[in-house]
Amino acid sequence: MSPATGDWLSGYDAGGYYCELLGRTDAPALHTQPLRERLSRIPVDELRRRARNAENELFNLGVTFTVYSEKDVIDRILPFDVIPRVLSAAEWKQIESGVIQRVAALNLFLHDVYHDQHVLKDGVVPRPLVLGNANYRPEMVGFDVPCGTYVHICGTDIVRDDAGRFLVLEDNGRTPSGVSYVVENRRIMQRAFPDIVDVFIRPVEDYGLRLGHAMAEIAPAGVDSPQIVLLSPGIYNSAYFEHVFLAREMGVPLVEGGDLVIENDRVFMKTTAGLAPVHVIYRRINDDFIDPEVFRPDSMLGVPGLMRAYRKGNVSLANAIGTGVADDKAVYAYLPRLIRYYLDQDAILPNVETHICGEADGLAYTLDHLDDLVVKPVGESGGYGIVVGPRATAAERADMRARLRADPANYISQPMVRLSVCPTLMDDGVRPRHVDLRPFAVTGRSTWVLPGGLSRVALRQGSLIVNSSQGGGSKDTWVLV
Amino acid sequence: MSSLLARYADCIFWMARYVERAENLARILDVTHGAARRHNSAQDWAAILEINSDLERFTKSGRPIDGEAVVHFYVLDPGNPNSILNAVTAARENARTLRPFISTEMWSQLNVFYNWLRALSPQDVTLPERPRLFTSIKANCQTHTGITEGTFFRDQGWYFYQLGRYIERADQTTRLLDVKFHRLAAAESPASPLEAGEEAALLRSAAGYHAFRRVHPRGLLLVDVVGFLLLHNAFPRSVHYCINELDRFLHELRQRHVLRGGAEALERLDEIRVALLAQSPQGILQSGLHDIVDWLQSQLIDISELLARDFFGR
Numbered sequence: 001m002s003p004a005t006g007d008w009l010s011g012y013d014a015g016g017y018y019c020e021l022l023g024r025t026d027a028p029a030l031h032t033q034p035l036r037e038r039l040s041r042i043p044v045d046e047l048r049r050r051a052r053n054a055e056n057e058l059f060n061l062g063v064t065f066t067v068y069s070e071k072d073v074i075d076r077i078l079p080f081d082v083i084p085r086v087l088s089a090a091e092w093k094q095i096e097s098g099v100i101q102r103v104a105a106l107n108l109f110l111h112d113v114y115h116d117q118h119v120l121k122d123g124v125v126p127r128p129l130v131l132g133n134a135n136y137r138p139e140m141v142g143f144d145v146p147c148g149t150y151v152h153i154c155g156t157d158i159v160r161d162d163a164g165r166f167l168v169l170e171d172n173g174r175t176p177s178g179v180s181y182v183v184e185n186r187r188i189m190q191r192a193f194p195d196i197v198d199v200f201i202r203p204v205e206d207y208g209l210r211l212g213h214a215m216a217e218i219a220p221a222g223v224d225s226p227q228i229v230l231l232s233p234g235i236y237n238s239a240y241f242e243h244v245f246l247a248r249e250m251g252v253p254l255v256e257g258g259d260l261v262i263e264n265d266r267v268f269m270k271t272t273a274g275l276a277p278v279h280v281i282y283r284r285i286n287d288d289f290i291d292p293e294v295f296r297p298d299s300m301l302g303v304p305g306l307m308r309a310y311r312k313g314n315v316s317l318a319n320a321i322g323t324g325v326a327d328d329k330a331v332y333a334y335l336p337r338l339i340r341y342y343l344d345q346d347a348i349l350p351n352v353e354t355h356i357c358g359e360a361d362g363l364a365y366t367l368d369h370l371d372d373l374v375v376k377p378v379g380e381s382g383g384y385g386i387v388v389g390p391r392a393t394a395a396e397r398a399d400m401r402a403r404l405r406a407d408p409a410n411y412i413s414q415p416m417v418r419l420s421v422c423p424t425l426m427d428d429g430v431r432p433r434h435v436d437l438r439p440f441a442v443t444g445r446s447t448w449v450l451p452g453g454l455s456r457v458a459l460r461q462g463s464l465i466v467n468s469s470q471g472g473g474s475k476d477t478w479v480l481v
Numbered sequence: 482m483s484s485l486l487a488r489y490a491d492c493i494f495w496m497a498r499y500v501e502r503a504e505n506l507a508r509i510l511d512v513t514h515g516a517a518r519r520h521n522s523a524q525d526w527a528a529i530l531e532i533n534s535d536l537e538r539f540t541k542s543g544r545p546i547d548g549e550a551v552v553h554f555y556v557l558d559p560g561n562p563n564s565i566l567n568a569v570t571a572a573r574e575n576a577r578t579l580r581p582f583i584s585t586e587m588w589s590q591l592n593v594f595y596n597w598l599r600a601l602s603p604q605d606v607t608l609p610e611r612p613r614l615f616t617s618i619k620a621n622c623q624t625h626t627g628i629t630e631g632t633f634f635r636d637q638g639w640y641f642y643q644l645g646r647y648i649e650r651a652d653q654t655t656r657l658l659d660v661k662f663h664r665l666a667a668a669e670s671p672a673s674p675l676e677a678g679e680e681a682a683l684l685r686s687a688a689g690y691h692a693f694r695r696v697h698p699r700g701l702l703l704v705d706v707v708g709f710l711l712l713h714n715a716f717p718r719s720v721h722y723c724i725n726e727l728d729r730f731l732h733e734l735r736q737r738h739v740l741r742g743g744a745e746a747l748e749r750l751d752e753i754r755v756a757l758l759a760q761s762p763q764g765i766l767q768s769g770l771h772d773i774v775d776w777l778q779s780q781l782i783d784i785s786e787l788l789a790r791d792f793f794g795r
Contacts, residue, residue: 061588062589240577
């Protein structure tokens with residue numbers, strides 16, 4: 001291997017996966033060379049000591065998510081790995097333009113779905129997939145959102161395969177979270193590892209400012225200096241730290257449902273001096289809970305009457321109501337076609353190869369290759385009902401086969417992706433661990449993508465699950481200038 | 482943000498109160514600890530339970546009334562709503578709600594304070610550890626007020642912080658007097674000197690010995706100590722001083738931020754001041770210290786409720 005790795009990587013073996021730090025054997029990642037050199041000058045024990053201090057600092061600052069058990073309240077930090085994940089300027093250019101393209105297609109799709117439905121009439125996406133979707137909101141039909149933007153904040157989950165290609169796993173267009181860790185990870189890296197952090201990396205700390213600008217752009221017509229608020233379910237929500245972070249960075253009040261009232265179809269917040277008008281709400285509450293008059297009547301988190309104010313155009317919501325229909329697994333499979341349909345372009349960031357079982361070819365392929373594929377039910381079921389072919393029993397596969405035949409349109413299938421790895425500081429040394437990437441895109445009139453994003457890392461050996469609830473951590477993510 | 486969310490005002494008010502409460506509880510425990518050592522008696526520990534109306538709750542625990550059990554009850558017991566642990570937990574919960582509004586340093590210090598308290602074990606409240614423990618709790622509370630003074634933005638929130646702090650302090654000073662004079666009751670002559678060492682300990686628990694000496698260079702009479710802690714207008718922990726501060730902050734809040742609420746609370750403050758100034762320390766002792774302490778405490782509760790009604794949207 002050509003690049004000098006120093007002793008700190010002596011026991012490291014990427015195990016045949018694509019390595020974010022080293023690249024491929026036949027195509028080494030030259031852009032990470034300066035980082036490797038700097039890391040090689042710090043003994044591993046010293047790295048570990050400083051990492052511990054950094055984690056203590058995160059805990060003290062309360063950069064934590066809260067786990068509530070029956071009798072106790074536990075604050076946990078998102079475990080933080082000190083070895084950064086580095087993207088070259090060229091790699092980032094592809095991701096950035098790819099994300100912008102996807103967000104544009106999602107917004108055009110949503111506008112179409114809630115207006116003329118050309119996409120359904122032209123047969124690009126099957127009608128039941130959209131109109132029968134639990135996240136389709138008839139309340140939004142015919143309603144024009146400011147700037148035509150439905151998905152103001154989008155988190156795109158991207159993985160990298162053995163060949164080093166970026167592939168999109170999921171578009172999160174409802175209330176994606178994690179951006180606060182991006183900014184906090186950078187802050188902590190700069191404090192704990194000033195001798196490692198490169199000066200030639202793109203900054204991330206202006207996220208709140210950009211978000212605030214976008215929120216001002218979508219204010220109802222005629223409002224010059226809009227009152228923006230962030231609507232949170234409150235301190236018992238596991239993402240509360242992030243809500244605080246975003247409200248602080250934007251310099252806006254963090255409100256809960258009980259702080260808002262609707263009078264004459266206008267939104268007000270209760271202040272010490274009485275009611276004060278509110279014009280834009282960045283809401284971190286799901287559609288279901290946002291207005292008990294329209295959606296779940298048992299919701300204590302929302303604001304009765306908010307949808308009336310929204311539909312009158314007196315308040316703007318980010319993200320818009322009803323975006324869930326676009327980030328659904330089934331619609332995801334169609335996104336490359338939607339990009340072609342609306343933008344007349346090829347997808348810059350391809351999907352993971354996806355077979356749509358509702359189509360004859362896709363179903364045939366899935367049935368023929370069930371042993372190698374992951375089959376996922378579409379719709380609202382989340383992780384439920386996923387069958388991982390290579391790990392399933394013969395009986396499970398037979399059962400899957402029957403279900404596929406009975407209701408093919410309810411399923412998609414994908415090959416198992418061999419996620420890339422990144423050197424990660426573990427107790428027994430520097431080891432390869434799988435990572436993904438979630439860049440965040442902010443859209444008001446136009447789209448801006450925060451350089452980098454959240455790199456989540458599966459800390460358990462061999463694990464592909466990067467979720468914080470299942471032993472995932474995160475890394476600072478650098479985009480080189 | 483020129484306007485202040487009603488819920489935030491509420492949280493600021495209570496964050497200040499809970500920290501002030503924790504500090505004063507540590508003071509009361511500290512002075513009781515000293516008295517109990519001198520008397521070698523559990524009577525002092527029982528008094529603290531009584532003035533906080535905690536006797537029944539404590540007895541349920543089945544533990545004997547002694548220093549170790551009572552200090553544990555008031556410092557670490559999560560089942561005691563009046564414990565320092567619960568006060569600091571509540572202060573920190575409020576700070577967590579207020580994080581978009583307060584400085585990172587204010588939040589972080591309370592968070593560290595809370596995590597430190599949670600990590601304490603029964604070993605940390607044993608006899609030899611106690612004085613240091615009380616000092617640490619007081620120092621943490623004072624660090625909080627110092628950071629707040631140095632970083633809190635001076636808008637409406639600042640006034641609600643001060644209102645919470647001084648209401649709680651006034652209330653706690655009345656409790657400090659109550660615990661101390663509980664045993665003396667009305668039987669003793671108002672002019673009698675306190676038991677040796679007691680008087681100084683009482684003043685020290687309110688950090689007032691030095692200040693008292695500047696007003697009364699010689700002697701340490703019960704009547705003077707009561708007068709000092711209730712009526713002196715320059716000692717920052719006296720009830721009179723706290724009432725003056727409450728009045729000043731509430732006036733300023735209404736004027737600078739054009740808030741209509743608070744008029745009734747101001748009237749109540751006036752009544753308290755009139756009542757205090759109408760009495761001499763001798764008179765107070767003769768008519769019964771406990772009665773005036775009770776009256777003051779109920780007045781302060783009313784004022785709290787008036788503020789909640791007018792400003793916190795309750």
